[in-house]
Amino acid sequence: MIRLLIVDDISSTRENLQKLLSFEDDIEVAGTASDGREALEAAHRLQPDIVLTDVNMPVMDGIQLTETLASELPTSPVIIMSVQGERDYLRRAMQAGAREFLIKPFSHDELVAAIRRVYQLEQKKGTFLAKTMPAQPETPAAPRGAGPAEVILVFSGKGGVGKSVIATNLAVALAEESKSRVALVDLDLQFGDVGILFNLDHSRSITELVDGSSGIDDESLREVLANGPAGVKVLLAPISPELADLVTAEHVRTIIAELRRSFDYVVVDSSSHLTEFNLEVIELAQRVLVVTALTIPAIKDAKLTLKVLESLSVDPEKTLLVVNRVDGYADFNQESIEQSLRTPVAVQIPHDPRVVGDAITRGVPFVTAHADTEVSRALRELVSHLLPEGAAAAAPEAGDRDRKRRKGLFGR
Ligand SMILES: Nc1ncnc2c1ncn2[C@@H]1O[C@H](COP(=O)(O)OP(=O)(O)OP(=O)(O)O)[C@@H](O)[C@H]1O
Ligand SMILES: [Mg+2]
Numbered sequence: 001m002i003r004l005l006i007v008d009d010i011s012s013t014r015e016n017l018q019k020l021l022s023f024e025d026d027i028e029v030a031g032t033a034s035d036g037r038e039a040l041e042a043a044h045r046l047q048p049d050i051v052l053t054d055v056n057m058p059v060m061d062g063i064q065l066t067e068t069l070a071s072e073l074p075t076s077p078v079i080i081m082s083v084q085g086e087r088d089y090l091r092r093a094m095q096a097g098a099r100e101f102l103i104k105p106f107s108h109d110e111l112v113a114a115i116r117r118v119y120q121l122e123q124k125k126g127t128f129l130a131k132t133m134p135a136q137p138e139t140p141a142a143p144r145g146a147g148p149a150e151v152i153l154v155f156s157g158k159g160g161v162g163k164s165v166i167a168t169n170l171a172v173a174l175a176e177e178s179k180s181r182v183a184l185v186d187l188d189l190q191f192g193d194v195g196i197l198f199n200l201d202h203s204r205s206i207t208e209l210v211d212g213s214s215g216i217d218d219e220s221l222r223e224v225l226a227n228g229p230a231g232v233k234v235l236l237a238p239i240s241p242e243l244a245d246l247v248t249a250e251h252v253r254t255i256i257a258e259l260r261r262s263f264d265y266v267v268v269d270s271s272s273h274l275t276e277f278n279l280e281v282i283e284l285a286q287r288v289l290v291v292t293a294l295t296i297p298a299i300k301d302a303k304l305t306l307k308v309l310e311s312l313s314v315d316p317e318k319t320l321l322v323v324n325r326v327d328g329y330a331d332f333n334q335e336s337i338e339q340s341l342r343t344p345v346a347v348q349i350p351h352d353p354r355v356v357g358d359a360i361t362r363g364v365p366f367v368t369a370h371a372d373t374e375v376s377r378a379l380r381e382l383v384s385h386l387l388p389e390g391a392a393a394a395a396p397e398a399g400d401r402d403r404k405r406r407k408g409l410f411g412r
Helices: 011-021 036-046 062-072 089-096 108-131 163-178 206-210 218-224 241-246 249-262 276-284 296-311 334-341 353-362 374-386 389-393 400-410
Strands: 002-007 027-033 050-054 078-083 100-104 150-155 182-186 233-235 265-269 287-292 319-326 345-350
Touching: 002 011, 002 036, 002 108, 011 027, 011 108, 027 036, 036 050, 036 062, 050 062, 050 108, 062 078, 062 089, 078 089, 078 108, 089 100, 089 276, 089 296, 100 108, 100 296, 150 163, 150 276, 163 182, 163 265, 163 287, 163 319, 163 374, 182 249, 206 218, 206 241, 206 249, 218 249, 249 265, 249 276, 287 296, 296 319, 296 334, 319 334, 319 374, 334 345, 345 374, 353 374
Parallel strands: 002 027, 002 050, 050 078, 078 100, 150 265, 150 287, 182 233, 182 265, 287 319, 319 345
Antiparallel strands: none
Protein backbone atom coordinates (compact mmCIF):
# COMPACT_ATOMS: atom_id res chain seq x y z
CA MET A 1 0.00 0.00 0.00
CA ILE A 2 1.26 3.46 -0.92
CA ARG A 3 0.08 5.82 1.82
CA LEU A 4 -0.59 9.30 0.60
CA LEU A 5 -1.10 12.71 2.17
CA ILE A 6 -3.07 15.12 -0.02
CA VAL A 7 -2.49 18.84 0.53
CA ASP A 8 -4.61 21.48 -1.18
CA ASP A 9 -6.44 24.51 0.14
CA ILE A 10 -9.47 23.84 -2.06
CA SER A 11 -11.66 21.21 -0.48
CA SER A 12 -13.26 20.10 -3.76
CA THR A 13 -9.80 19.41 -5.20
CA ARG A 14 -8.91 17.29 -2.20
CA GLU A 15 -12.14 15.37 -2.55
CA ASN A 16 -11.70 14.87 -6.29
CA LEU A 17 -8.20 13.56 -5.82
CA GLN A 18 -9.38 11.25 -3.08
CA LYS A 19 -12.16 9.96 -5.30
CA LEU A 20 -9.80 9.46 -8.24
CA LEU A 21 -7.40 7.48 -6.13
CA SER A 22 -10.03 5.36 -4.42
CA PHE A 23 -10.09 3.13 -7.52
CA GLU A 24 -6.45 2.10 -7.04
CA ASP A 25 -5.83 -1.03 -5.01
CA ASP A 26 -2.28 -0.08 -4.11
CA ILE A 27 -2.89 3.53 -3.06
CA GLU A 28 -4.47 4.69 0.17
CA VAL A 29 -5.17 8.28 1.14
CA ALA A 30 -3.91 8.37 4.71
CA GLY A 31 -4.93 11.96 5.28
CA THR A 32 -5.56 15.41 3.86
CA ALA A 33 -4.50 18.92 4.82
CA SER A 34 -5.45 22.37 3.61
CA ASP A 35 -2.16 24.22 3.99
CA GLY A 36 1.54 23.56 4.46
CA ARG A 37 1.55 23.98 8.24
CA GLU A 38 -1.31 21.51 8.68
CA ALA A 39 0.41 19.18 6.24
CA LEU A 40 3.65 19.21 8.23
CA GLU A 41 1.85 18.28 11.40
CA ALA A 42 -0.09 15.53 9.58
CA ALA A 43 3.04 14.23 7.87
CA HIS A 44 4.86 13.82 11.20
CA ARG A 45 1.84 12.04 12.61
CA LEU A 46 0.98 9.84 9.62
CA GLN A 47 4.44 9.27 8.11
CA PRO A 48 3.00 9.01 4.58
CA ASP A 49 4.95 7.38 1.75
CA ILE A 50 4.22 10.34 -0.48
CA VAL A 51 2.97 13.89 -0.01
CA LEU A 52 0.96 15.21 -2.93
CA THR A 53 0.73 18.97 -2.63
CA ASP A 54 -0.55 22.07 -4.35
CA VAL A 55 1.83 25.05 -4.63
CA ASN A 56 -0.31 28.08 -3.84
CA MET A 57 -1.74 27.78 -0.35
CA PRO A 58 -2.24 30.09 2.62
CA VAL A 59 -0.08 29.94 5.79
CA MET A 60 2.67 27.81 4.24
CA ASP A 61 2.92 27.16 0.51
CA GLY A 62 3.87 23.94 -1.26
CA ILE A 63 7.47 24.98 -1.88
CA GLN A 64 8.14 25.75 1.78
CA LEU A 65 6.42 22.53 2.72
CA THR A 66 8.65 20.59 0.31
CA GLU A 67 11.77 22.23 1.72
CA THR A 68 10.79 21.54 5.29
CA LEU A 69 9.82 17.95 4.59
CA ALA A 70 13.10 17.35 2.77
CA SER A 71 14.99 18.14 5.97
CA GLU A 72 12.54 16.99 8.64
CA LEU A 73 10.97 13.96 7.00
CA PRO A 74 13.08 12.81 4.04
CA THR A 75 11.20 9.49 3.95
CA SER A 76 8.10 11.31 2.72
CA PRO A 77 8.90 12.44 -0.83
CA VAL A 78 6.84 15.19 -2.39
CA ILE A 79 4.92 15.42 -5.65
CA ILE A 80 3.98 18.97 -6.53
CA MET A 81 0.86 19.93 -8.44
CA SER A 82 0.85 23.28 -10.14
CA VAL A 83 -1.08 25.05 -12.83
CA GLN A 84 0.35 26.46 -15.99
CA GLY A 85 1.65 29.96 -15.77
CA GLU A 86 3.07 29.56 -12.29
CA ARG A 87 6.41 30.62 -13.63
CA ASP A 88 9.46 29.56 -11.73
CA TYR A 89 7.47 27.31 -9.45
CA LEU A 90 8.54 24.15 -11.20
CA ARG A 91 12.18 25.03 -10.87
CA ARG A 92 11.79 26.10 -7.28
CA ALA A 93 9.81 22.98 -6.52
CA MET A 94 12.61 20.80 -7.87
CA GLN A 95 15.25 22.80 -6.04
CA ALA A 96 13.25 22.41 -2.86
CA GLY A 97 13.47 18.65 -3.36
CA ALA A 98 10.18 17.70 -5.02
CA ARG A 99 10.45 14.36 -6.80
CA GLU A 100 7.91 14.95 -9.53
CA PHE A 101 5.45 17.55 -10.55
CA LEU A 102 2.12 17.36 -12.23
CA ILE A 103 0.72 20.18 -14.27
CA LYS A 104 -2.99 20.74 -13.77
CA PRO A 105 -5.15 19.56 -15.35
CA PHE A 106 -3.58 16.10 -15.34
CA SER A 107 -5.16 12.76 -16.08
CA HIS A 108 -5.89 10.00 -13.65
CA ASP A 109 -3.22 7.88 -15.38
CA GLU A 110 -0.58 10.59 -15.07
CA LEU A 111 -1.36 11.00 -11.40
CA VAL A 112 -1.21 7.30 -10.59
CA ALA A 113 1.91 6.79 -12.71
CA ALA A 114 3.70 9.63 -10.92
CA ILE A 115 2.75 8.26 -7.50
CA ARG A 116 3.94 4.75 -8.34
CA ARG A 117 7.15 6.02 -9.93
CA VAL A 118 8.10 8.11 -6.92
CA TYR A 119 7.21 5.30 -4.56
CA GLN A 120 9.25 2.69 -6.42
CA LEU A 121 12.26 4.96 -6.66
CA GLU A 122 12.06 5.63 -2.97
CA GLN A 123 11.93 1.91 -2.19
CA LYS A 124 14.96 1.17 -4.32
CA LYS A 125 16.85 4.09 -2.92
CA GLY A 126 16.34 2.82 0.59
CA THR A 127 17.91 -0.54 -0.15
CA PHE A 128 20.75 0.97 -2.07
CA LEU A 129 21.75 3.84 0.11
CA ALA A 130 22.04 1.37 2.93
CA LYS A 131 24.80 -0.37 0.99
CA THR A 132 26.73 2.49 -0.54
CA MET A 133 26.84 6.19 -0.10
CA PRO A 134 27.65 8.18 -3.24
CA ALA A 135 30.84 10.17 -3.27
CA GLN A 136 30.78 13.88 -2.79
CA PRO A 137 32.02 15.10 -6.16
CA GLU A 138 34.60 17.84 -6.40
CA THR A 139 33.49 21.23 -7.54
CA PRO A 140 34.53 21.63 -11.17
CA ALA A 141 37.16 24.24 -11.94
CA ALA A 142 36.60 26.89 -14.58
CA PRO A 143 36.57 25.59 -18.17
CA ARG A 144 39.88 25.79 -19.98
CA GLY A 145 41.08 25.84 -23.58
CA ALA A 146 38.97 26.61 -26.62
CA GLY A 147 35.75 27.05 -24.71
CA PRO A 148 33.43 24.47 -23.24
CA ALA A 149 31.48 22.04 -25.38
CA GLU A 150 27.94 22.60 -26.43
CA VAL A 151 25.48 20.44 -24.55
CA ILE A 152 22.62 19.06 -26.67
CA LEU A 153 19.81 17.44 -24.73
CA VAL A 154 17.47 15.07 -26.54
CA PHE A 155 14.21 15.15 -24.64
CA SER A 156 10.55 14.25 -24.99
CA GLY A 157 7.53 14.27 -22.75
CA LYS A 158 6.40 11.00 -24.26
CA GLY A 159 8.36 7.74 -24.07
CA GLY A 160 9.24 5.74 -27.15
CA VAL A 161 9.19 8.58 -29.65
CA GLY A 162 12.77 7.93 -30.74
CA LYS A 163 15.00 9.89 -28.37
CA SER A 164 17.65 7.21 -28.12
CA VAL A 165 17.63 6.42 -31.83
CA ILE A 166 18.04 10.12 -32.56
CA ALA A 167 20.63 10.79 -29.84
CA THR A 168 22.89 7.95 -30.99
CA ASN A 169 22.64 8.74 -34.69
CA LEU A 170 22.95 12.44 -34.02
CA ALA A 171 26.15 11.95 -32.03
CA VAL A 172 27.69 9.92 -34.85
CA ALA A 173 26.51 12.26 -37.61
CA LEU A 174 27.76 15.23 -35.61
CA ALA A 175 31.19 13.64 -35.15
CA GLU A 176 31.42 12.84 -38.85
CA GLU A 177 30.08 16.07 -40.26
CA SER A 178 31.94 18.44 -37.97
CA LYS A 179 35.06 16.32 -37.40
CA SER A 180 34.85 17.26 -33.77
CA ARG A 181 35.01 15.44 -30.46
CA VAL A 182 31.62 14.20 -29.40
CA ALA A 183 30.57 12.61 -26.12
CA LEU A 184 27.22 10.90 -25.66
CA VAL A 185 25.77 10.55 -22.17
CA ASP A 186 22.94 8.12 -21.50
CA LEU A 187 20.94 9.85 -18.80
CA ASP A 188 18.03 7.46 -19.12
CA LEU A 189 19.54 6.02 -15.98
CA GLN A 190 17.03 3.26 -15.36
CA PHE A 191 16.37 1.97 -18.84
CA GLY A 192 19.09 3.44 -21.01
CA ASP A 193 19.35 1.97 -24.50
CA VAL A 194 22.52 3.57 -25.85
CA GLY A 195 24.60 0.49 -24.99
CA ILE A 196 22.30 -1.71 -27.03
CA LEU A 197 22.00 0.71 -29.92
CA PHE A 198 25.80 0.89 -30.21
CA ASN A 199 26.34 -2.74 -29.29
CA LEU A 200 28.70 -1.79 -26.47
CA ASP A 201 30.02 -3.95 -23.72
CA HIS A 202 28.42 -2.79 -20.50
CA SER A 203 31.32 -3.33 -18.14
CA ARG A 204 31.85 0.39 -17.64
CA SER A 205 29.11 2.88 -16.90
CA ILE A 206 28.24 5.94 -14.89
CA THR A 207 27.93 3.69 -11.83
CA GLU A 208 31.72 3.28 -11.68
CA LEU A 209 32.06 7.05 -11.63
CA VAL A 210 29.76 7.65 -8.70
CA ASP A 211 30.42 4.58 -6.59
CA GLY A 212 32.50 6.53 -4.16
CA SER A 213 35.92 5.02 -4.85
CA SER A 214 37.32 8.10 -6.58
CA GLY A 215 36.19 11.59 -7.53
CA ILE A 216 34.85 12.59 -10.91
CA ASP A 217 37.66 14.07 -12.94
CA ASP A 218 39.12 13.93 -16.41
CA GLU A 219 41.02 10.74 -15.69
CA SER A 220 38.22 8.79 -14.04
CA LEU A 221 35.89 9.84 -16.84
CA ARG A 222 38.26 8.63 -19.52
CA GLU A 223 38.39 5.27 -17.81
CA VAL A 224 34.66 4.76 -17.92
CA LEU A 225 33.90 6.19 -21.34
CA ALA A 226 33.17 3.47 -23.90
CA ASN A 227 34.27 3.73 -27.52
CA GLY A 228 31.30 4.22 -29.81
CA PRO A 229 31.24 4.50 -33.60
CA ALA A 230 32.96 7.40 -35.39
CA GLY A 231 35.08 8.12 -32.32
CA VAL A 232 32.07 9.06 -30.18
CA LYS A 233 32.82 8.49 -26.49
CA VAL A 234 29.91 7.09 -24.56
CA LEU A 235 28.99 7.30 -20.90
CA LEU A 236 26.61 4.39 -20.43
CA ALA A 237 23.70 4.18 -18.03
CA PRO A 238 23.94 1.76 -15.10
CA ILE A 239 23.63 -1.87 -16.05
CA SER A 240 20.51 -2.35 -13.97
CA PRO A 241 17.74 0.08 -13.02
CA GLU A 242 18.15 0.02 -9.26
CA LEU A 243 21.67 1.40 -9.59
CA ALA A 244 20.26 4.58 -11.10
CA ASP A 245 19.53 5.95 -7.66
CA LEU A 246 23.20 6.19 -6.85
CA VAL A 247 23.49 9.05 -9.31
CA THR A 248 22.62 12.47 -7.93
CA ALA A 249 21.93 15.76 -9.68
CA GLU A 250 25.26 16.97 -8.33
CA HIS A 251 27.01 14.04 -10.05
CA VAL A 252 25.32 14.87 -13.31
CA ARG A 253 26.36 18.50 -13.05
CA THR A 254 29.97 17.57 -12.35
CA ILE A 255 30.13 14.97 -15.11
CA ILE A 256 28.76 17.32 -17.71
CA ALA A 257 31.04 20.16 -16.60
CA GLU A 258 34.00 17.80 -16.88
CA LEU A 259 32.95 16.51 -20.31
CA ARG A 260 32.46 20.04 -21.58
CA ARG A 261 36.14 20.66 -21.08
CA SER A 262 37.41 17.78 -23.18
CA PHE A 263 34.80 17.62 -25.96
CA ASP A 264 33.23 19.90 -28.54
CA TYR A 265 29.73 18.49 -28.22
CA VAL A 266 28.06 16.61 -25.40
CA VAL A 267 24.88 14.89 -26.56
CA VAL A 268 22.59 13.74 -23.75
CA ASP A 269 19.92 11.07 -24.17
CA SER A 270 17.25 11.29 -21.49
CA SER A 271 14.25 9.64 -19.93
CA SER A 272 10.82 11.05 -20.62
CA HIS A 273 10.20 12.48 -17.20
CA LEU A 274 10.83 15.90 -15.82
CA THR A 275 13.22 14.51 -13.28
CA GLU A 276 15.68 16.55 -11.34
CA PHE A 277 18.39 15.36 -13.75
CA ASN A 278 16.54 16.38 -16.84
CA LEU A 279 15.78 19.78 -15.37
CA GLU A 280 19.43 20.11 -14.49
CA VAL A 281 20.49 19.35 -18.06
CA ILE A 282 17.74 21.53 -19.54
CA GLU A 283 19.31 24.35 -17.63
CA LEU A 284 22.88 23.45 -18.60
CA ALA A 285 22.16 22.71 -22.25
CA GLN A 286 22.77 25.08 -25.11
CA ARG A 287 20.27 23.12 -27.20
CA VAL A 288 17.19 21.16 -26.23
CA LEU A 289 15.77 18.89 -28.93
CA VAL A 290 12.13 18.23 -28.17
CA VAL A 291 11.27 15.02 -29.97
CA THR A 292 7.71 14.18 -30.84
CA ALA A 293 5.80 11.89 -33.16
CA LEU A 294 2.63 12.27 -35.15
CA THR A 295 0.28 10.73 -32.63
CA ILE A 296 -2.15 12.70 -30.53
CA PRO A 297 -0.57 11.69 -27.18
CA ALA A 298 2.90 12.56 -28.48
CA ILE A 299 1.78 15.97 -29.70
CA LYS A 300 -0.03 16.60 -26.43
CA ASP A 301 3.10 15.74 -24.46
CA ALA A 302 5.24 17.89 -26.73
CA LYS A 303 2.89 20.75 -26.04
CA LEU A 304 3.19 20.17 -22.33
CA THR A 305 6.96 19.91 -22.60
CA LEU A 306 7.20 23.19 -24.49
CA LYS A 307 4.98 24.82 -21.88
CA VAL A 308 7.20 23.58 -19.10
CA LEU A 309 10.28 24.85 -20.91
CA GLU A 310 8.56 28.19 -21.25
CA SER A 311 7.66 28.32 -17.60
CA LEU A 312 11.28 27.51 -16.76
CA SER A 313 12.21 30.55 -18.86
CA VAL A 314 14.20 28.45 -21.30
CA ASP A 315 15.13 30.59 -24.28
CA PRO A 316 12.93 29.43 -27.20
CA GLU A 317 15.94 29.88 -29.48
CA LYS A 318 17.54 27.01 -27.62
CA THR A 319 14.71 24.63 -28.42
CA LEU A 320 14.49 22.59 -31.63
CA LEU A 321 11.32 20.68 -32.37
CA VAL A 322 12.03 17.38 -34.08
CA VAL A 323 9.18 15.29 -35.45
CA ASN A 324 10.09 11.62 -35.77
CA ARG A 325 8.48 8.73 -37.60
CA VAL A 326 6.82 10.89 -40.19
CA ASP A 327 4.76 9.00 -42.74
CA GLY A 328 1.93 9.87 -45.05
CA TYR A 329 -0.79 8.36 -42.91
CA ALA A 330 -1.00 10.64 -39.91
CA ASP A 331 -3.73 13.17 -39.28
CA PHE A 332 -1.13 15.86 -38.79
CA ASN A 333 1.16 17.64 -41.17
CA GLN A 334 3.90 20.16 -40.49
CA GLU A 335 1.50 23.12 -40.57
CA SER A 336 -0.98 21.62 -38.14
CA ILE A 337 1.78 20.66 -35.70
CA GLU A 338 3.32 24.09 -35.87
CA GLN A 339 -0.03 25.67 -35.31
CA SER A 340 -0.86 23.44 -32.40
CA LEU A 341 2.55 23.76 -30.75
CA ARG A 342 3.19 27.34 -31.83
CA THR A 343 6.74 26.29 -32.59
CA PRO A 344 8.41 25.73 -35.94
CA VAL A 345 9.36 22.18 -36.80
CA ALA A 346 13.13 22.08 -37.28
CA VAL A 347 13.38 18.65 -38.86
CA GLN A 348 11.06 15.84 -39.82
CA ILE A 349 12.55 12.37 -39.65
CA PRO A 350 10.74 9.83 -41.79
CA HIS A 351 9.31 6.62 -40.43
CA ASP A 352 11.54 3.90 -41.84
CA PRO A 353 11.20 0.68 -39.87
CA ARG A 354 13.36 -1.25 -42.32
CA VAL A 355 16.43 0.97 -42.06
CA VAL A 356 16.02 1.88 -38.39
CA GLY A 357 15.16 -1.70 -37.44
CA ASP A 358 18.11 -3.17 -39.30
CA ALA A 359 20.52 -0.71 -37.69
CA ILE A 360 19.16 -1.47 -34.22
CA THR A 361 19.40 -5.22 -34.77
CA ARG A 362 23.01 -4.91 -35.86
CA GLY A 363 23.89 -2.39 -33.14
CA VAL A 364 25.14 0.21 -35.60
CA PRO A 365 23.99 3.76 -36.34
CA PHE A 366 21.93 4.03 -39.53
CA VAL A 367 23.66 7.29 -40.47
CA THR A 368 26.73 5.22 -41.32
CA ALA A 369 25.19 1.80 -42.11
CA HIS A 370 22.56 3.33 -44.41
CA ALA A 371 24.00 6.74 -45.16
CA ASP A 372 22.13 7.16 -48.42
CA THR A 373 18.57 7.09 -47.09
CA GLU A 374 15.98 9.72 -46.23
CA VAL A 375 16.28 9.05 -42.47
CA SER A 376 20.03 9.60 -42.60
CA ARG A 377 19.60 12.75 -44.65
CA ALA A 378 17.14 14.02 -42.04
CA LEU A 379 19.68 13.36 -39.30
CA ARG A 380 22.32 15.28 -41.22
CA GLU A 381 19.84 18.09 -41.65
CA LEU A 382 19.42 18.10 -37.89
CA VAL A 383 23.19 18.32 -37.52
CA SER A 384 23.25 21.31 -39.85
CA HIS A 385 20.91 23.11 -37.46
CA LEU A 386 23.31 22.48 -34.62
CA LEU A 387 26.55 23.48 -36.27
CA PRO A 388 27.62 27.11 -36.39
CA GLU A 389 26.20 29.13 -39.31
CA GLY A 390 28.99 28.67 -41.87
CA ALA A 391 29.39 24.98 -41.24
CA ALA A 392 25.67 24.39 -41.64
CA ALA A 393 25.65 25.70 -45.19
CA ALA A 394 28.37 23.23 -46.08
CA ALA A 395 26.35 20.13 -45.16
CA PRO A 396 27.07 18.34 -48.42
CA GLU A 397 24.39 15.72 -48.89
CA ALA A 398 21.40 17.83 -47.94
CA GLY A 399 19.25 17.63 -51.04
CA ASP A 400 17.22 20.41 -52.60
CA ARG A 401 14.12 19.44 -50.70
CA ASP A 402 15.92 19.66 -47.39
CA ARG A 403 17.32 23.02 -48.26
CA LYS A 404 13.93 24.35 -49.23
CA ARG A 405 12.41 23.10 -46.05
CA ARG A 406 15.12 24.75 -44.04
CA LYS A 407 14.67 28.03 -45.81
CA GLY A 408 10.93 27.85 -45.26
CA LEU A 409 11.58 27.42 -41.62
CA PHE A 410 13.99 30.25 -41.19
CA GLY A 411 11.69 32.47 -43.20
CA ARG A 412 9.09 32.25 -40.50
N1 LIG B 1 12.37 7.10 -37.68
C1 LIG B 1 11.99 5.90 -37.26
N2 LIG B 1 11.47 5.01 -38.11
C2 LIG B 1 11.08 3.80 -37.69
N3 LIG B 1 11.14 3.37 -36.43
C3 LIG B 1 11.66 4.22 -35.52
C4 LIG B 1 12.11 5.52 -35.87
N4 LIG B 1 12.57 6.12 -34.77
C5 LIG B 1 12.41 5.24 -33.75
N5 LIG B 1 11.87 4.10 -34.19
C6 LIG B 1 11.49 2.92 -33.40
O1 LIG B 1 10.92 3.36 -32.22
C7 LIG B 1 11.45 2.64 -31.13
C8 LIG B 1 11.62 3.58 -29.96
O2 LIG B 1 12.70 4.44 -30.20
P1 LIG B 1 13.65 4.91 -29.02
O3 LIG B 1 14.02 3.78 -28.15
O4 LIG B 1 14.73 5.70 -29.64
O5 LIG B 1 12.63 5.87 -28.26
P2 LIG B 1 12.88 6.63 -26.89
O6 LIG B 1 12.17 7.93 -27.01
O7 LIG B 1 14.31 6.66 -26.58
O8 LIG B 1 12.11 5.67 -25.90
P3 LIG B 1 12.22 5.65 -24.28
O9 LIG B 1 11.39 6.80 -23.84
O10 LIG B 1 11.65 4.33 -23.94
O11 LIG B 1 13.66 5.80 -23.95
C9 LIG B 1 12.77 2.06 -31.60
O12 LIG B 1 12.93 0.78 -31.12
C10 LIG B 1 12.66 2.05 -33.10
O13 LIG B 1 12.38 0.75 -33.53
MG1 LIG C 1 15.37 5.96 -24.91
